[in-house]
Amino acid sequence: MLEIKDLTVEVEGKEIIRDLNLNIERGAVHVLFGPNGCGKTTLLMAILGFPNYKVKKGSITFRGVDITDLPTNERVKLGMGMSFQHPPEIRGVKLGDMVNIARGRKEEKIDEDVIELGKRLNISVDFLNRDVNLGFSGGEVKRSEILQMLAQSPEFIMLDEPDSGVDVENIELIGDIINELMDRNKMPSKRERAGLIITHLGFILRYINADRAHVMLDGRIACTGMLDEVTKHVMEEGFERCVELCGGKGV
Ligand SMILES: Nc1ncnc2c1ncn2[C@@H]1O[C@H](COP(=O)(O)OP(=O)(O)O)[C@@H](O)[C@H]1O
Numbered sequence: 503m504l505e506i507k508d509l510t511v512e513v514e515g516k517e518i519i520r521d522l523n524l525n526i527e528r529g530a531v532h533v534l535f536g537p538n539g540c541g542k543t544t545l546l547m548a549i550l551g552f553p554n555y556k557v558k559k560g561s562i563t564f565r566g567v568d569i570t571d572l573p574t575n576e577r578v579k580l581g582m583g584m585s586f587q588h589p590p591e592i593r594g595v596k597l598g599d600m601v602n603i604a605r606g607r608k609e610e611k612i613d614e615d616v617i618e619l620g621k622r623l624n625i626s627v628d629f630l631n632r633d634v635n636l637g638f639s640g641g642e643v644k645r646s647e648i649l650q651m652l653a654q655s656p657e658f659i660m661l662d663e664p665d666s667g668v669d670v671e672n673i674e675l676i677g678d679i680i681n682e683l684m685d686r687n688k689m690p691s692k693r694e695r696a697g698l699i700i701t702h703l704g705f706i707l708r709y710i711n712a713d714r715a716h717v718m719l720d721g722r723i724a725c726t727g728m729l730d731e732v733t734k735h736v737m738e739e740g741f742e743r744c745v746e747l748c749g750g751k752g753v
């Protein structure tokens with residue numbers, strides 16, 4: 503579904519991603535680990551095609567289409583979605599209105615269907631009437647991001663630290679919805695969707711079911727393997743040691 507070849511990305515004149523290769527098949531969910539500042543968010547922003555993230559070399563192919571030079575809205579139309587690590591505050595735009603649009607609704611009033619989706623994430627109608635991210639707590643930001651994904655229902659979902667700042671009760675809720683969004687409740691042969699999840703501390707991995715994991719160091723995939731194996735090394739011994747244990751096998 504997603505094929506990244508020899509990707510080099512520059513932000514503000516600084517090379518952040520270097521010769522990165524990554525393939526995610528339809529039906530698969532991959533996890534990306536890595537220390538602060540190694541380039542995880544930059545990779546997702548480049549996949550989604552944000553203008554500040556300049557592809558200097560390499561290509562990104564999505565569902566068989568070379569999207570390297572495609573604008574973000576075209577990539578989203580092809581079926582990509584992203585939940586942001588630090589989404590911006592949008593004064594004057596209500597969360598409910600934005601989710602309405604993500605759901606494809608044209609009416610002004612917040613759709614019943616959107617209200618129902620909100621309930622699944624402990625998001626009230628009052629909350630839907632607040633300006634996007636304005637004064638939201640860390641956990642509320644994450645739930646609002648997942649609500650937008652639920653409404654948009656993309657075929658390929660990127661989640662940038664969906665677990666950071668989320669309390670214990672809500673993390674399980676978010677985990678259940680992520681599993682549903684990525685077809686993890688279906689038999690492997692019936693899974694149509696795919697995803698890439700960044701997690702710093704791995705909390706979300708107690709609740710979701712993924713296939714493979716990668717460790718990113720200094721803008722490159724330094725190690726890749728089965729989720730359980732990589733997670734164990736990362737959590738017990740740290741990123742660098744995990745790469746040594748993997749024998750530095752990249753993809
Ligand atoms: N807009 C920007 N301007 C300058 N440097 C940036 C910008 N965005 C990211 N960077 C730098 O790129 C590096 C990787 O950042 P990021 O992708 O956010 O890392 P991660 O998500 O792995 O913590 C960091 O050193 C960060 O400071």
Ligand SMILES: [Mg+2]
Nearest residue numbers: 542543544587
């Ligand atoms: Mg980040």
